[in-house]
Amino acid sequence: MKNTVNHEKNDKHEQILRAAIKTFARKGFYNTRISDIAKEANVADGTIYLYFKNKDILLVSLFEESMNQIIQMVNERLSSITDPIEQLRAFIKIHFELIKKDKFLAEVISVELRQSNKFIKEYKNIKFKEYLNIISGIIRDAQAKGLVAKHLMPGIIKRMVFGALDELTLIWVLAGDSKYSIEKLCKDAAEVLINGIAIKK
Amino acid sequence: MKNTVNHEKNDKHEQILRAAIKTFARKGFYNTRISDIAKEANVADGTIYLYFKNKDILLVSLFEESMNQIIQMVNERLSSITDPIEQLRAFIKIHFELIKKDKFLAEVISVELRQSNKFIKEYKNIKFKEYLNIISGIIRDAQAKGLVAKHLMPGIIKRMVFGALDELTLIWVLAGDSKYSIEKLCKDAAEVLINGIAIKK
Amino acid sequence: MKNTVNHEKNDKHEQILRAAIKTFARKGFYNTRISDIAKEANVADGTIYLYFKNKDILLVSLFEESMNQIIQMVNERLSSITDPIEQLRAFIKIHFELIKKDKFLAEVISVELRQSNKFIKEYKNIKFKEYLNIISGIIRDAQAKGLVAKHLMPGIIKRMVFGALDELTLIWVLAGDSKYSIEKLCKDAAEVLINGIAIKK
């Protein structure tokens, strides 16, 4: 989030996006007023419309821009790993690192993504699919290397992996008093998911 | 809701609930108008308020009543199985059977549940927790019988299982042209999840 | 109120009227629901419409029937008095007696009469005018007998008298803990009003 290339002092765009994330996380998309975001961002209501066409687009932009950064970072980190199983483990690790780094964003993505995919008109969340396809890419590679059974369909596995991680995200993010540490969640998730798909030697 | 005994086919309560499920599935909770539901249910707008206090409560009731039926059915079906691993397999099977039987309901639960948990004031989805606890109960039993490693926390596993199943629900329910059959989803899910947690012999 | 000629045991008409008076007094005409009155009267909502065309007519009937009884009683009591000044004194006395006897009715008449006169469509409160004209009749008689100055217009005086009495009604009726006794109000009112119009000897 912080590794963006915006070096403007007065970066309203970023300012509004952060305020939107925080407010959507707290109140949800439909219960958030543009004026709530404006207040949080310390700008006038109208200013938001100078940077984002409307409320829907604000949420969409938030997804797009966040996913962009995440995807870039994930790809970078994975590029130095060759074993697909280790790549999957790393993917899971990075997922939880990101959640820890930006709880609000994690909450917005986890809670609002489904709704928006379906109900924000004309929106196909390409970036989200790209994120999911990192997983299926790893699976395919693993299958090619004989590490994962060929009959498991990568399109299904990627969703199961994401679903499992996303649900764990939720419990960490929604519980103020996290019963489970990020590290434990990460460790168990990696163990179960890798055991689940890897061919046993 | 009503203190009358509803044995009529023309049960307004049921009629409205079905209409709500269908409409929430199609348009989402926040984009559904009470008048949409009324039209779908072939009743007047005001009639809905004779059976449900308000729109929030309508969604909540929908969850409660549906989960009640589901939980009862799942428990019944699982009661005749003793091997916890087979119970888990059966649980997964039933999950997909239910989805197939009531696509609209599956969609509403999968898409709206998260939002409602957090944003419908004062709502603690006890029934949903009860559903999740069926899974953790199975896991605990399996651990007691030495079938699942003790260090895996049932509270985490239940969420991973649900998350994975729920995400698969989504792809089947949202894709008009299901690329994957329910049966394939069920089979892969069971395989991966059981492999993931079961101790390898 | 109690001297009506209804000797039916199950007099719904009277029952509803009493419930309406009580409820209008407590909540005001516009804030009273037909169902409130029905509940108070221990009848079904629909039953009210068997006795009164609609909510407006219920208020109107309430005025008409109450004023009828009041006028009849006042006329009866005044008929045995010949001195117009004493008649006025008696009128004032009776006014307060009535208030004391039926506080709820007094409150409804005092608080709702103005609104209804103006805003209930097509309603000309003839009975209320008849009540006022008792006062102007007394004044005219007094003027004929040289007890009240001729230049005072009975149409004005009747209103002043009513306005003064009505305002005192209000303070007694609205104050749960009446600071002033009915008797004191009555005595002062009679003194001031009679002194105000009678020619000093």
Place this chain on the structure above:
Amino acid sequence: MKNTVNHEKNDKHEQILRAAIKTFARKGFYNTRISDIAKEANVADGTIYLYFKNKDILLVSLFEESMNQIIQMVNERLSSITDPIEQLRAFIKIHFELIKKDKFLAEVISVELRQSNKFIKEYKNIKFKEYLNIISGIIRDAQAKGLVAKHLMPGIIKRMVFGALDELTLIWVLAGDSKYSIEKLCKDAAEVLINGIAIKK
């Protein structure tokens, strides 16, 4: 309401208040729609809510602000008069002057005040009590100077005076074709009320 200094002729606050007075006078509080007021004020419906929290508060503000001006003006005018009897006469005169100057306001205050006192939640019309207390103040002064009998209670007299004046207000304000001139009403009222309470020499 607004923290801006309103010195413009085109003051929305004032504009809305005037429109509200006119519309409440014509149709009554409960029969007036916010959109009626908006139309009369030549603003959008929503604009009203920028200046007044809700419909109840609009009526309350109308009372408060009007009574404030009235009280200030009355006190000013009375301050130059020393004889309490003449003060009372002046008070009555001013009352009718105000009615003549703003018929709509007079009508709203006279017709809606009672209702609002009782049925607008949490509203204690302090300003109205302040207005009434001008009268009782005069009476007390007159009693101290031996001009009014001590046994008459100022708390009762103030109400009688107000009731009488208010009722006369009504007949002038409601009658399109005023049978009685303001001047005649004023003269008779002053004569009767002063005769009514002053000790005869």
Place this chain on the structure above:
DNA sequence: AATGAATGAGTATTCATTCAT
């Protein structure tokens, strides 16, 4: 670019009234 006052379309909910039983 930034503001925030003004707009007015949009909707949940209420409640007087009806009418089948």
Place this chain on the structure above:
DNA sequence: GATGAATGAATACTCATTCAT
């Protein structure tokens, strides 16, 4: 006559969006 479930018209209020400054 009595009921009360059903109706649906009516409306206060909200809030995304615009635009004059």
